[in-house]
Amino acid sequence: MKSAGTSTDFDPWGVATRIHELSEIGSQEFESANLLKEVLRSNGFTITENFMGIPTAFRAEKLVGKGSHTIAFLAEYDALPGIGHACGHNLIASSAVFSAIRASQKISDGRIVVYGTPDEEGTGEWSGSKIIMADKGAFKDVDLVLGSHPGDEWSVGKQSLAVQDFEITFKGTASHEAANPELGRSALDASILTYTAVNMMRQHVRRNANFVMHGIIKEGGTASNVTPERSVLVYGIRSSDVAYHGELVARFRDIIDGCAKATGTTYQIKNIGPLFSTTKINPTLSNQIREFLLGRGVECLPLEETASRLPGGSTDFANVSQVAPALEVEFQIAPAGTPWHSRESLEAAKTDRARKALEIMIEVLSDTAEKYTEDSEFRKKIKKDF
Numbered sequence: 211m212k213s214a215g216t217s218t219d220f221d222p223w224g225v226a227t228r229i230h231e232l233s234e235i236g237s238q239e240f241e242s243a244n245l246l247k248e249v250l251r252s253n254g255f256t257i258t259e260n261f262m263g264i265p266t267a268f269r270a271e272k273l274v275g276k277g278s279h280t281i282a283f284l285a286e287y288d289a290l291p292g293i294g295h296a297c298g299h300n301l302i303a304s305s306a307v308f309s310a311i312r313a314s315q316k317i318s319d320g321r322i323v324v325y326g327t328p329d330e331e332g333t334g335e336w337s338g339s340k341i342i343m344a345d346k347g348a349f350k351d352v353d354l355v356l357g358s359h360p361g362d363e364w365s366v367g368k369q370s371l372a373v374q375d376f377e378i379t380f381k382g383t384a385s386h387e388a389a390n391p392e393l394g395r396s397a398l399d400a401s402i403l404t405y406t407a408v409n410m411m412r413q414h415v416r417r418n419a420n421f422v423m424h425g426i427i428k429e430g431g432t433a434s435n436v437t438p439e440r441s442v443l444v445y446g447i448r449s450s451d452v453a454y455h456g457e458l459v460a461r462f463r464d465i466i467d468g469c470a471k472a473t474g475t476t477y478q479i480k481n482i483g484p485l486f487s488t489t490k491i492n493p494t495l496s497n498q499i500r501e502f503l504l505g506r507g508v509e510c511l512p513l514e515e516t517a518s519r520l521p522g523g524s525t526d527f528a529n530v531s532q533v534a535p536a537l538e539v540e541f542q543i544a545p546a547g548t549p550w551h552s553r554e555s556l557e558a559a560k561t562d563r564a565r566k567a568l569e570i571m572i573e574v575l576s577d578t579a580e581k582y583t584e585d586s587e588f589r590k591k592i593k594k595d596f
């Protein structure tokens with residue numbers, strides 16, 4: 211049997227299941243990236259490896275006709291540590307690569323690009339690689355960005371929260387807790403005080419900013435009779451309003467500063483990864499893709515319904531939507547209400563239901579690319595929405 215990707219075979223499911231097996235975590239997705247590059251290369255795409263200095267990133271391009279319009283598809287292929295492809299990124303990879311191949315067959319004038327974007331889950335060195343790419347101008351010449359993500363329903367425009375993660379290290383002074391407590395300064399006290407003060411801040415924030423703050427005390431000392439001289443907190447701060455998010459972070463930093471003073475400790479704050487933005491919805495694009503889905507018998511939620519829901523997560527795709535018209539379509543591979551990043555979603559990512567949804571996704575995304583290259587009204591409206 212031929213392995214997936216070693217020929218020009220159109221085998222989305224072979225690629226999706228192979229990446230599910232490989233199960234490589236963020237920033238270490240070498241084999242998965244190689245497989246995708248091989249499939250694209252054998253379908254006439256030119257590959258840039260090590261894209262923007264990110265070892266498991268790539269950029270693939272195929273020119274059709276004059277190449278008047280540039281349409282990009284974003285692939286993710288990182289698994290979650292310990293559990294595997296429980297976020298279904300194996301399907302995202304296959305969807306992006308085969309949508310691009312299909313699009314290059316359907317259009318007569320365009321430049322089809324695939325970006326291999328590692329480490330969406332934020333587990334490694336290249337966490338949030340789309341943000342690094344967007345900040346460095348990778349999407350400057352792109353007219354339209356299309357992506358997809360498996361989930362427990364079909365939707366075309368979910369909002370996401372801005373998030374920044376932090377690691378805070380407090381340094382105190384070690385001392386014998388019974389013999390010389392007066393000489394000790396507890397770093398753990400600073401962490402606990404911070405944790406408490408942050409909880410108090412929750413009450414005094416704008417109610418419509420969807421403020422979420424989650425933290426843990428990662429280190430809190432080594433022995434009960436030694437004043438903890440080091441304590442580490444890890445926090446995520448989120449909001450649906452990116453400007454207000456900046457204010458919240460400033461208040462968070464003030465809290466840390468105050469708690470260090472109160473406990474006689476010092477501190478260091480380190481950003482973990484880049485700032486994930488909120489998603490910019492493009493109604494024209496969302497509604498058109500929904501129409502294509504309905505045409506294929508898929509019951510996709512109307513945009514108004516998804517837009518009215520509280521955003522629950524964050525994604526680096528959001529930062530791309532801020533620099534180019536973009537949409538990440540959610541395709542259903544599991545019953546509504548299935549928990550994600552779970553054993554259930556891990557299994558769902560390799561079922562027959564997932565295979566069928568993937569096939570629909572590939573046709574709909576490539577249809578969208580085709581329409582974009584052929585319909586100037588559609589292009590105008592998308593630009594106007596952006």
Ligand SMILES: [Zn+2]
Nearest residue numbers: 297299330359
């Ligand atoms: Zn995901």
